[in-house]
Amino acid sequence: MTAGLFMKQLSIGFSPCPNDTYIFCALVNGKIPLSGWSLQPAVLEDVETLNEWAMHGRLDITKLSFHALGHVLDDYVLLHSGAALGRGCGPLLVAGRQVAPGAFAGMTVAIPGKYTTAAMLLNLYAPSWKKIVMMRFDDIMPAIESGKVDCGVIIHESRFTYRGRGLELIVDLGAWWEKISGHPIPLGGIVARRSLGTDLIGKIDRAVKASVLWAQQNSGLCRPYIKEYAQELDDLVINEHIGLYVNSFSENLGEEGLAAVEFFLQKGRQAGMFPASQQPSLVIP
Template sequence: MRDPLTLGFSPCPNDTFMFYPLVHGLVDTGGLCFNERLEDVETLNRLAVQGVLDVTKVSYAALGHIREEYGLLRAGSALGRGCGPLVVAREPFDLSTLRGKTIAIPGRYTTAHLLLRLFDPSLALFLEMPFHEIMDAVMTGRVDAGVIIHESRFTYRGFGLHELLDLGSWWEGETGLPIPLGGIVARRSLGGATITVIERALSAAVAYARDNPAAAARYIREHAQEMSPEVCAAHIGLYVNDFSKELGDEGERAIAELLRRAERAGVVPPSTLPLFAV
């Protein structure tokens, strides 16, 4: 039996919901086993940039930096409509005055940061911090504005913050495509046969999770202790969808367009390798 593969995903409800069947033996893994590592999205991005993990969730912005070593899987993505990052502030102000202001971002390699740079390349004053600290930084005046992701979409109004820009809506209006936030990648050196098994197992895990939504409830709550059940459910409902089981043609076009624009803007290096691992 081969050694376990290292598997990285976040403690966010959409990831724990999808990966629970895979790491708890509820779907056929073709004899593969996994040592999971749960980290916030930017930590996972940086681990992938360093080549630490065999299989991992990453932001699609990070994918642009790791395509030589990792290829994308067709299952497990967070991609859709009406689910993009939001730019928020303590008080509403005109977006034209955003230039010159300090903006909190959830990490250099996040899609949220990439989208903001594509929206306005002149923006340059960014402060990186864990995504769950951004709203507090905006509220206390440590930064002028912040880009929020994950469950913050559902809670920011309760903190008295105002939406300045929906980067997902901007992207959809610009391209007509869904917004690609994050996906699952595998180390290309694992080989086509192993990667195919992983991809099939992950697709089966997503299907199992959607067919048995209560199965992972305790596991999800263990990793989302500060999140209400209502926010957990809304989070899963927004980020786990048909694209999560199979990207399909539209999903692939959305990812390719994001990377094309990132290359054109000089944010990620070009690559001639195929997008997918197999």
Template structure:
């Protein structure tokens, strides 16, 4: 019997690279069929809040609000070092100068915003706008600063912007751990057996992508904001790594640390359910 599952992820190169083999059936999937929906991360967060999708990429900030209905998969996420969101401005500033200024963020439930709120006492004057508008809005003087994500970290200088703070670097220096950006969630109601099968399929998709990098390139280019091969390769190289194959103990510890800090600051509700419901080795 074929099992049809709804799947959400972003059009960014790291996600299209990861999911290409899965949705185009380049790997054995038994009787699983995935119907993809590509949306920006904040739209995916909102869909997950309404439990619309069986399987979806979300920000780890959003996961903090979703743990009752969704569990985390070991594969497919974005977590690492040197890959965090950046605070940028049209002129050289420091974070204290931004304390009472308007800051553009790529969404209220993004990990970018969570990190911003965990820095110092947090920042109240944040305004969510689409991530691909932030650099232009900051360069045009609409905001004192903006928090940028995805491939924007490679192109912000072309907009005449200055880095104020690398929030990922700050997190690493503060905690010694890699920064959890986005994870792949699955509905707990699907049950641990099916969840394990999904997790194993996703890992195979990533392994295929690494082994056959050119196979996914047309799909990546069809959805990328930046079409330059150099930018696409830099993006994938930064956000797809060993933690994308398997979070492992180090990755899970980093996720737990982020959510614990957020709980302690009252930024997400507490939850006593386990982060994952899949075994280390899926069947």
């Protein structure tokens, strides 16, 4: 019996957005050597679906929103690599017309899921907002245009296309967060199941970083895989998306990135959005 039969095969999930398919292109397409473990075919799903799956511990390795991370720290540990975190890249509150903050209470707003970072930021920015509708991120702009909702919090590619659809920016929630916190905005990260153990989680973390570096050196080779799943196929939109959401924090969160995540989770706990974790560590050593 060969050693390969004893290789641990791990489940993995991430979103179809260009930053995730760019980051994971090499890893899931056999470009990164793996020792002692392998991957099942990747599952690509909307981030809120991944958030909900994380609540039930469905995947070994998964992308999730940092809001969702606050609910699953007892079961998952954050990797140093693969995150979407930065400045000038946060969720946007948009509408079909300009709206004053005083009018929020009587308006219906769409958010891209209960456990998204967008939902947490909106709650912190306007905690009195009651008429909230949850829907997939790619359904929000059409819902505003049709009058189903008054406004919505948009993420991903939508931030590059909303003006072309005649929508108006009400508030940049990421810029608001940066102003009140002094930190970059943590959007989403990659986590691994704690029960996998420190040694294997370390290998996974290094493999994700190697995948990021491979993509940076072979961006053209990633393009067919990215376009297979992208909502917006325009090369300019894809380039802007990757350029905004993939940065030095994606290679390694580092001290600044980890401090931003810790502060974000602290604010969420203070607002009663999720409980304190029993685990002493956010990331592996």
